Amino acid sequence: MKKYLYLGITLSVLLSSCTQETKVEQVVYEGSAKEAIIDNLLSRRAIRKFTDQQVSQDQLDTIMKATIYAPSALNKQAWEIRFIQNPKIIAEINQRFLTFAQGKEFQGSAAKYREPGFSISHHAPTFVVIATEKGAAHARLDAGIALQNILLSSHALGLGTCPLGTIVPILNLPENADLLRLINIPEDYEVTINVALGYPAESPTAPVRYSDKVKVIR
Template structure:
């Protein structure tokens, strides 16, 4: 089976849920963002927007808002997570990239997912830890949601679909769980 750096990054990437407090370097952040910009998009619309948050107080506020709103949802596992005082939705990452998309774009959820995955793989390839965090989008629900979007500089007509927590790993590499190999059929 062929092996190269890209395939190794795909196979080695794991969600990092324990980050060092040290901020990542500007050039590392730019490499990750560049990977997001080069993701495929339907009709080459590139209808995404990336909001980089490195302000600790703002990350704390987003964590608190998302957890506050999650407690009101009728989804038991989210309520349980949100009720845990020590749980941080970003796992202490010093950088978070909020991935938003133009709501009227064609299949924008897929485009934002592709950009998010590119950023996760880029992070792995340069030695950063990363975690795909959807929990944060709960913070933008309700009557205050539009105000929060405006305060973060997210363009009109866009909404968050995901976020990427980024930082230096504060954990040892773990082996991947076994993969289900019975998910492929061939038609030749």
């Protein structure tokens, strides 16, 4: 249930000899709505097994809206975000990783790249690219905030996500610039993070959280 607190605030502002009244609406979540928000934050997990079911356009619309509502420094929104559902492009991204990976060692799931049928995006049907403006002071931080909006809004819709960092520097290599042009990433932007997105085929347990890393200073 949403409880709306209306704060009637009259601001006397001299603008072209006109006085404007601004009514501010503050939304306070209580009860089940508040609990749902907190539960969404605490129950989200990185998903590395997906079904074949594709994310719908309605779901993408909701996720994209949540994404562009992420705060950014000076509201510059110095990002370009692509939700790729074309299987040929996703397969090509995976092949570029495999080509680069030959003879190299990686950590995490990428270490299994020699296995048959390997997918750098865990066979998710949607591959998300978040690119940021090169040299923009706060662009990477803004991308991280936008990323979290993607993760949380997707989870709220019953979808699964996994941030993908290993492929990032590979997509930014000069020999892969054609891929970025293919998905209309401007030349003055670079890939900052990627996301695997789809319906989860697993329910992983939460890894250990280190509560001593967060402290209150009074």
